[in-house]
Amino acid sequence: MIPWEKLAKGKAPDGxxxxxxxxxxxxxIYAGGYDLMSSEDDTSSIALSDYGCAHLKNAKRARVLVGGLGMGYTLRAALDRVSASSIVEIAELVSSVVDWNREWLGxxxxxxxxxxxxxxxxSDVxxxxxxxxxxYDAILLDVDNGPDALAHKQNDGLYGKRGIDEAYGALKPGGVFGVWSFDDDPSFTRRLEKRGFKVETHRVSASKKGRxxxxQIWTARKGR
Ligand SMILES: C[S@@+](CC[C@H](N)C(=O)[O-])C[C@H]1O[C@@H](n2cnc3c(N)ncnc32)[C@H](O)[C@@H]1O
Known part of the structure; x- marks a missing residue:
């Protein structure tokens, strides 16, 4: 077995x-004592954009927000699903992750x-x-392990009632809030529905190696 080589270290604003x-x-990418993500496990990151941008196939000028960058799979998949005159904003909290994408992961x-x-x-997304x-036509979140498994404590706010209200307000009518998670969380589904989103859940293979x-991916659509 080839040993892991440590290439670089970085720090999030929360330390x-x-x-x-x-x-x-x-x-x-290893964070706080566990694996945040492996380049072998890109399948569900890509699926987040597949599901979250499916409604933008014929949109002339879409505006999409993705958070966070990680290894760039969700961002790439969103770019591949929108038109040439669309914009995909990528919000990344940790500057080292951006540097690593430029130097190693691009x-x-x-x-x-x-x-x-x-x-x-x-920035924080x-x-x-x-x-x-x-x-926004779509807001796609893969910033943490999911609504109830947080690597960064401050991300709790994104998945709570207030965060859901904010995402709802930021979306255009018909826009989609897509959220990635390590696992299912029925209470998050209920919060989305309570806000008025039409919610679908998708169970997606974690890895192309089929491990x-x-x-879990949620797509929550704002009414027109
Ligand atoms: C699991 S990775 C995302 C993987 C990504 N979907 C991909 O395709 O590679 C999570 C990323 O979100 C970033 N992050 C964590 N909290 C954030 C926040 N509140 N706002 C923006 N980025 C955040 C982390 O630094 C990390 O780069």
Whole structure:
């Protein structure tokens, strides 16, 4: 077995230490003592954009917000599903993750930060959500392990009643709030429905290697 090589270290604004590791062709982002994501487990990150941007196939000028960057798979998949005159904003909390994408990880997802339609926001994704009113066609969140399994404590607010209200307000009528999670969380589904979203859940294979694990994606559509 090839040993993991530590490539770089970074720190989130809340002090959480992140590490980039490599073993052969596989990259790993390690955060706070566990694996945040592996480059082998891109399937559900891509599915988040597949489901979350499905309604934008014929949209001339879509505006999509993705949070966070990770290894760029969700961002790349969103870019691949919107038109040439669309904009995909990518909000990333940790500047080191952006640096790692530029230095090491860019080729994994075809250098999505270099696409002219990408607008990078070095920020908590909650900031652009709060600032927007009826503006986004889709908001796609993969910033943590899910509504009830948090790596960053402050992300709790994104999945609670207030965060859901803010996402609802930021979306255009007919817009979609897509959320990735390590696992199902029926109470999150209920909160989305209570706010008035039309909710669908999708169980998606975690890895292209078919390691047998599944992740959960919500698509919550705002009424027209
Ligand atoms: C699991 S990774 C995302 C993986 C991504 N879907 C992909 O395709 O590679 C989570 C990312 O969200 C970032 N993050 C965590 N909390 C955030 C927040 N509140 N706002 C923006 N980015 C955040 C982390 O630094 C990390 O880069």
């Amino acid at each position: 959480q230490v992140l590490e980039l590791r490599r073993r052969g062709h596989e990259y790993l 080729d994994l997802a075809g250098k999505p930060l270099e696409d002219p339609r990408t607008k990078l926001l070095l 909650r900031k652009p959500i709060r600032a927007a009113k009826n503006s 047998g694990r599944y992740h």
